[in-house]
Structures are given as structure tokens and as C-alpha cells.
Amino acid sequence: MIKRSEIQKIVREYSDLTVGVLGSHSALEIMDGAKDENLQTLVVCQKGREVPYKRFQRISDEIILVNKFKEMLSNKIQTRLRFSNTIVVPHRALTAYLGYEAVENRFKVPLFGNRLLFQAEERSNKKNQYYLLEKAKIRHPKVFKNARDIDRLAIVKVQEKKRKLERAFFPVSSYSDYKDKTEAKIRRGLISRDDLKSASIEEYVIGTYFNFNYFYTPISDDVDFLGIERRLQTNLHDFVSLPAKQQLETNVELQNIEVGHTPASIRESLLEKVISAGDKFVDAVKKEYPPGIIGPFSLQSVITRDLEIVVYDVSLRVPGNPILATTSPYTKYKYGTTFGVGRRIAMELKKAQQEGRLDEIVT
Secondary structure, three states, rough: OOHHHHHHHHOOOOOOEEEEEEOOOOOHHHHHHHHHHHOEEEEEOOOOOOOHHHHHHHHHHHHEOOHHHHHHHHHHHHHHHOOOOOEEEEEEEEHHOHHHHHHHHOOOOOOOOOOHHHHHOOOOOOOOOHHHHHHHHOOOOOOOOOOHHHOOOOOEEEEEOOOOOEEEEEOOOOHHHHHHHHHHHHHHHOOOHHHHHHHEEEEEOOOEEEEEEEEEEEOOOOOOEEEEEEEEEEEEHHOOOOOOHHHHHHOOOEEEEEEEEEEEEOHHHHHHHHHHHHHHHHHHHHHHOOOOOEEEEEEEEEEOOOOOOEEEEOOOOEOOOOEEEEEEEOOOOOOHOOOHHHHHHHHHHHHHHHHHHHHOOOO
């Protein structure tokens, strides 16, 4: 495992600062925020996927083309990144394409984030997001450890067989329903029997869903509440807009593949609960995964009819929500201007650079 002290030594020797990112997921969002703060940017992009980064050329100062994303782990690319004074901002695609083991043990480039924390997103991990939510005393949906115990509407969360970046979520209402649906999906090649063994089955909590986005680092004054967005998913949206009769007559396989975002706000009287949840989660992670959270995180939640927050998923890196940059009123309340996750990251990097504290916010 790469020692944090090695990374801190590297970043102390930097003469300048470049914000680096793997060209997928939320790279545009991250680089746009960096340019708003007049920082240099660099994107490592797989050939054939470079069009957005060339088209929106304002935000990409340097594009490194590779045949496969895995080449980001090569000595050649890592040396180039360090030579460019690069701090890489992680998002889900980074760990999906490079792998947790590689990010933790072989990627010797400063990361803005706690690289030991990323695996906590995986429900198969011992100290996973459920564990952290319980330590923070934040409610999450009931988890069914055995499919035979399903006694209410539940959702199965399993990795897609072919697209490892996607999760194949589907609802079930009983053990027999679970058996029928999982066998059908295995036959169709959507999921594998092996992946199903490590899948999670959660109570499906009825309510209105919100993704609450926060930001914190060891040099922050407090936990920032950045704003709220909701996800657009195919082919669930806009299948649900069909009349009930047509839904029942239409035999299609529903999936929850995220393809977009919409903005949202929450009633003011609930803000105390939202802010408190962020504070409690940061405190819990500090104790369980030192040095704790570094950067953005998201508590994907449902507000029940009793106005209780139930967190059903946690993002422990850039969640990927570019809509916040132009729609969130909450950053304006604190900072006097509206911005998103990318710019908040750049603000913190710039502050750390000016104060000589970059080594405190990298691993």
C-alpha cells in the first residue's frame, strides 16, 4: 500500500498545481470548476472518447490520449502527471476502470480524496456505507441478509454483468418474486450468479428522493451543504409517465441506469436535519477512516411522510451532478454566488496551495 507520507512528500515538491482527472463521469464538472479558479487542468482520455474534452476546449489545458484507461497506471503516465504538478480528483469511473487495488497500491500520484475510503461504497466491504451510517446514527433502509426473509417491497442492488460501471437495480416483493426475476435476468445475461452472491437486498422506502451534496476537508471550517439534485434514469423515466393501463400491458425490462440530473430544493424547515446529517457523517468517517473525508460526498436519501431522512446510498467522491453549478441556492446563501462541486474543489485546492497545506488534503 502506498504510504500517505510518500504522497505528501511528492506534493510538497510541486512548484505549481494542475487539476487532473480521468476523462469520464464528472471530468467536465471538475475541470470547469478548476478553470473558474484559474487553475491548470489535465484530462487522461481513452481514444474514441475525447470528443467532449476537445469540443469544450476552454476547460481542458492538456489532453493525454491513451488506448485504454488502465494505461493511467503506467510509469510513463504517472511520471508525466507528477512532472505536471498534478493532483488527481477521483470520481467513480477512476476506481471502476483502474480498480480499488490499483488506486490504493499502485497509483503514486497525489489524490484529492481519501483513497482508503473509496471501497466503503461497496456493500460487500466490512466497514461499508451501512456501517458508517450506523456509526453516524443515520437511518438507512432495512437490509435483508437472506432473500427468504423478504416480507415487503425491496430493491435488489447487483452489479451488471457486462457494464461494470452500472448497477442492475430491480424491485422484488417476496422470495418467489426474487427467484423469478433473478433467474430471468441471469438467463438474459444481465447479471451473473456470482455477482448475485454479493448483491444487497434493501427495503424499498417510500418517499421523495433527494441527493444531498456536501463538502469537507481537514482544512475546512465546517461541512458545506452544496445543494440537491435528483437523477434521471432509463428506462424507468419516462416509463412511469405512461397511464397505468399501458404500463401493465407493456412487457419491458425496467432498469435504473442514470443518464441525467435535475435540480431540486427542500423546504427550509428541513434544512437543519439535512445539515446535521452531513455533520454526523463526517464525524463518523473521521474515526473509522482517518484522515476522514477529503472533498465532496453525497447522501442519497428519501424523505418519508414522517419527514424522516433515510439514506439509501452514499457517494464518497465526486458524485457527478453538474446541474448544481447553475441551480443551487445553498452555495449562494453562504458564499454569495452559485457554484457546484467542481468549483468548490478548486477553491479548496487553491486555499491549500496559498497556505502551504496541500499535503493535508491529499492521500
